[in-house]
Amino acid sequence: MTDSENRIEVQSLSLSYGNTAVLKSLSLPIARGKITVLAGPNGCGKSTLLRAIRRLHKPESGRILLEELDIAKFNDRALARQIGLLAQSPSAPEDMTVEELVRLGRYPHQSMLQPWSQNDSTALEAAMEGTGVAHLRSRRLGSLSGGQLQRVWIAMVLAQETDVVCLDEPVNHLDMAHQLDCLDLVRRLNVDYGRTIVLVLHDLNLAARYADRLVFLNDGVIAASGTPEELMTEAMIASVFGVQSMVITDPVHGRPLCIPLRTGPAHNKGDADAARS
């Protein structure tokens, strides 16, 4: 293991679906112990990049290094002990219980020679406690609310005990309260458990609120990356998202807050100023 500040290093990664190039020689360092949020317009390649980091897509060229080791060289279970993934729309049988699902997070830690151990039990209990689903353990998944279900999936990823956790739009189908609830939980994975988080988020304001590092993708390349304060500017949002907006500072959290005004790529300085007055 190294002391490098980057947990993961994406190097000149290119990837296409058929003849459509999705990622174009993209390079990106992922900082250790930080929350990195990938954002960008639809079809910009952010989910593809996240899946590539979890080796669900085979790169055409380029490589992804995890602690300076090429992830292509890991076997399936070894990689699953390093990088966890919460899918965009995960699904499991409705009659599966909460505990059974969270147990599956221990799958990469077991083998024929390593049956269920005390370590696995400890990790299972810790994951359920940490996400507040321990009291639901014998409930069937089909009987849970959307917010509870998302917590259980996060518990499964937590039980996997990976240093890196990737989450693909985890708040997509949740209402406002559960969105905050879910992302607060993700932040706790980062702060309390020291996990490196890579998160794809659609909502720019949520991204700005939870990200340590924000990455804007556009058309398969990195448009910009930096702190939310550096990236959330009216000019940047106009050029990446094609939306004219006003960016103010969130009076409660001190993070940048974007108020969209209208679509249109041309940045007209007068608009935001006029809206401000």
Place this chain on the structure above:
Amino acid sequence: MSGLPSTLTAARAPLAVGLMGLAFVLLALSGVAFGSTWIPLDQVAATILGAGEKTQKIIVLQLRLPRVVIAALAGGGMAVAGFLLQKITRNSLASPGVLGVIDGAALGVVIFLAMMSNESNALVTSIAYQPVAAMLGAVAAISLVFILAGRQSSSAIRLLLFGIAVAAVAKSVTMVMMLIGPIYQTSQAARWIAGAVNEVNWGEIQITAIAMLPVMALAFLVARKLPPADLDEVSARGVGLDLPVFRLLIFALAAAMTALSVAFVGGVGFVGLMAPHLARLLVGRNVYAGLIGSFLLGAIMLVGADLIVRVVFAPTEVPAGTVTAIIGAPYFLFLLMGRQRHDG
């Protein structure tokens, strides 16, 4: 079941499997006891364990027991194939028939009967080669399914669609050959297709059992990987299971198990659908209990069906598959209607 104390829930799977085992033993003994002369159960058990006088030994060991054993192996094998398929497709309506294996085997049997019959409707070779023909037909069918699906073989739905297509083609060719074929061939083929527990000898049982053993062992070895296969593909790969590759392996195992089951007994209907479904209801989600429970229930169903046809229709030999179909078809409808209510 969440209302039950956890110790009771934990004991449920072994308890259910134990009861099924007991039911199977009793039914198998009854299967041997029934016949033109009734042999009491205790004498049946004693004869199997080595006691008894000579004629009784011949009746039990040479005439009746092989029939029960092949029924148990075939019913159990079909049920295990169904269990694996229902698990890997995440669909409780999947059954061994969907892979095209059974119809392929039927076509193999019909081609064998057609080619080996002479002008007076008699076979020119031994009927003992019929299972070989069934096996070849089954292997040809599943190979064709995998070749047609090609690079899409890892997709469950594509594979099932090609399986259904190959099954349909095999079935229609079988029909045509039966209609234009000689009379002997038609009745013999119809008997195979319905699924009959034929008179088999111990040598044939040995072949079936020895071939089934490694397939079963492999199924148990990889059963550890079945729980994450319950997840969607992305999540399964996220916890380290290469689902597309694993799915291919399970399809191949299920196809092998089906082919071995039908080779001697024929295309017994619905056991591969009903037994695993009932087993999962009884034992819950534990995959090892599910595998054993499916085998036992499948064995119970086919041994029971054969017993019913022997008791009800004697001395006419009616294929046991007719009974499983008569019970299985309404069960399938019931399942479908339950699902509709659930989905809508």
